[in-house]
Amino acid sequence: MQKNFRDLKEFFSSEASRSANWLVSGGVLRAGIAFLANLALVRLLSPEDFGRFAIIQADISLVAAIVNFQTGPLIVQAPEEHLEPYQLSRYTGALIVETLLITGGGIITLWVLDLITLGAVVLLGSSLMSIWIDTEVKLYERNFEYKNITYVETTAHVLSRSFAVLGAFFGMGPLVLYLRKAIKQTIVFEGLRQLGGLTSLPFRWLSLKDWEIHIRRLSGFWADGLLERMFDRVTVMILGRVAGEETTGYFYQARRLAIIPNQILRPFSYRMAFNYFSNRISEDERYSTLWRGLAIEGGVLAILAAACWLLADPIVPWLFGEEWSSVVPMLIAMIGVIIGMPIFGTVQVYLKAIDKVTTFIVWGRGVQYTMIIIAASLAAIDLLNAGVLLSAGLSAGFIGGAIASWGVIHYHYSKVQK
Template structure:
C-alpha cells in the first residue's frame, strides 16, 4: 500500500517540475517582452527627437567608432556570459574568476581603442573620430564589469530585474542625450548617451544581482568555460565582420554623411529586431538548457519558438518595407528621406536573419560552439562577396548585397545544424516556408492597397498598411496549416498571459 502511494507522488513531482519550468518561461517571456516593448518605444521616441536635433554627419561619426566598439565587445564578453548561463553547475569561485577575466579584458580593450584612435581617425578622414574613440574607451571597462552580474541574473531567471534595468538605463541615457543635444553638443550627445547607458546598466545589474565577487582564486579552474567561450567568440567575430562589412565600406568609401543615412535606416530595423531577439534568448537559453535531455520536448520548444518569433517579426518587417517612406517622414523628418530604400532592404534582410535565429539557441544550449564557429567560417564570405559586388551600384548596391546574403545562408544554417545535433529540421523548414509565404502575400496586398489609394498623411498611410496586412493574414487563416499556426500562437499568448506551462 505504501508503494502504491509513493508512485503517484513521483509522477506529480515530475509534472510539477515541468509545469513550473513552463510557468517560469511564460512569465519570463511576458516580463521580458513587456520591458522590451517599453524600451523600443523609448528608442522610437529617441529617434524622432534626436534625428531632428542632430545631422546624418553626427550619426556617421559615431557609427565609425561603434563598428570598432562592436568588434571589441565580442572579445570583451568572450562568450563567458553564455558559458556561465548554460553551465549545469557554477560555483562561487568560478563566478568570481569569470568576473575578473571579463573585467581584465574590458580594461585591455579600452587601452587598445585609445591607442588606435589616431590611426582610425586618419583612415576615416575625420579628425573628430579620435576624440570620440578615446572617450568611448570607458564603455569597454564598464561593460567588462557588467558581464557576470548580468549572467548571474539570467542564470537565476531574474527576468523582472533585468527588464527593469533594460528600461531604466536607456531611458536615463536618452534623457541625457536629448539634454546635451538641446545644449548644442552635436555628436557628443550620442557619445554621452552610450556612456551613460553602460554606466546605468552596470549599477543596475550589480545592485540587482546581490552578489559581489571575491578575489581571484588560482585553485579554481574555469578552463571549460574559456574553451566554450573561445569557440563562441570566434564564430561571433566571423559573423560580426561579415554582417558589418557593409557599414565599414560605406563609412570609409562614401563618407560619414552617407553612413549616417545608412546607419539610421539600419538602426530603425535591426536594433528593434535585436532588442526582441536578445531578451527572448535570455529566457530561451536557460529554459532550454534544463530540458535538453528530453528531445521531444526540446524539439517542440524550438519549433514553437521559430513560429512565435517568425510570424510577428516578419509581418512587422513587411509593414516597415511597405510603409518605409511615411515611417521615415514621420520618425526622422524630410532631411532623411534618402534613407527610405535602405530601410526597405534592411527589412527584407531582417526576415531571413530572424528565421535562422533559433539555430543559435541550439548551438549554445548543446555546447556546440566549435561547430558554430566552423559554420560561421564556412558561410562568412557570403555577405562579404554580396557587399563587394554591390559596391558597383554605390551605397544602394551595398545595402542590396547586405539584404541578399541572409537569404542565401539561412537554409544552409538549418542543414548544417542537423548534421551536428538532433533538430526537427523538416518542421523548421516547413514552418519557415509558411512564414515566408504569409509575409510575401501580405506584402503584395499591402503594397497594392497603398498604390491604389491617393497620397495620405504619414500616420494614416502607416495605419492603412497595418490594416491591409492584418486583413490579408485573416484571409490566409482560412488555409488549414496557417490556421493551425495561428492557433498555436494564440495558445502561446494565452499561456504567457495566464503564466501556465508551455
C-alpha cells in the same frame, strides 16, 4: 493535436512564459522609446554626426570582439559548481586581461585611424564598464529574475535616451551619442545594487593551467562572438571607407529601423531562449520547442516585413524629414534583416546550448559572410548604390544563415529519429 495544445497550455502557465511576457513587454517599451528618441535626434544632429559615431563604435566593437572571452554566455551555460568562488575567479581573471587588452587596443586603433575625440574616449570607457556590469547581470539572470531585470534595464534605457535628447536640444551636440551607454550602464549597476543582485566577484591572476581550461570552453563561443560583432562593424567600416560618413549615417538609421523587431523579440528569442535551452528543458523537448518558436516568430516577422515594404516610403520622410529620404531604399533592402535577424539568433542560441557552436559557425556564419563579401564586392564597383547593396547583403546574410543552420539541425534530428 491534443498534445500540442497541452504543451502550449503548460508553456503559457510556466515560469518561462511569465519571464517571456516581462522581457517582450520591456523590449516593446525600449524599442518605442529608442524610436522616439532617435526621431528627435535626427532633427537635432546631422547624418555626418551619426556616421562618425557609427564608425567609432564599429572600431571599438571590433577590438572588443577580437579579445572578448565570452564570459557572459559561459556563465549562463555553466553548471552550478563553476560558480563557486575559486571557479568563478577563473572568469573574472579572464575579464581583467580582457579589460586591459581592449583599453590598449582601442586607444591604438583610434589613434591610427585618427578618431580620438572626447566622445571616442567616453565610448571606450563605457565599453569597459559594460564588460563587468554585464557579467553581474548574467549571474543574476541565471535565477530567471527577468521581471527585476526588465525593470532595471528599461529604466536605464529610458533615462539614458531621455538624457541624449535633452542634451542635444540644449546644445551638447553629437557628444550625447557617446554618453548614452555610460549613463545606461551606471543606472543598471545601481539598479542591481538596490535589488541586492550584485555578486562579490573574486579576483586572481590566472595560471597557464587556468587559461588552458578556460580556452577549451571558450573556443567556439569566442569565434562566433568575433564573427558576430565583425559582421555589422566591418560592414559599417567598409561603407564608411567607400561611401563616406553621410551615406554611413543613412545606413545607420536604416539599420536602426530594421532591427526594431529584433530589439523587441531578442530578450525572449535570444537571451531567455539560451538560458531556457541550456538549463530548463530536457534534451528530448528541445527540437520541438525550437520548431514551434520559429514558426510563430516567422509568421509575426513576415507581417512586419510586408508592412515595412508597403509603408517605408511615405512614413520615413514624413517622420525624419525629406533630408533623410535616402534611408528608404536601404530600409527596403533590409527586409531580410527584419525577418532573418531574430530567427538567426534563435537558431544560434539553440546550437550554443547543445554545444554545437562549430556547426553554427560553418553554416550560419559561413553563409552570412559569403553574402556580405559578395555585396561588398559589388559596392566597391557601384559606389553610388553602395549603401543599398550592403543593406541587401545584410538581409541575404541573416536569411541565408538562418535557413542553412536550421537545415542542418533538422537533418540531424531527422537522422536520429530514424
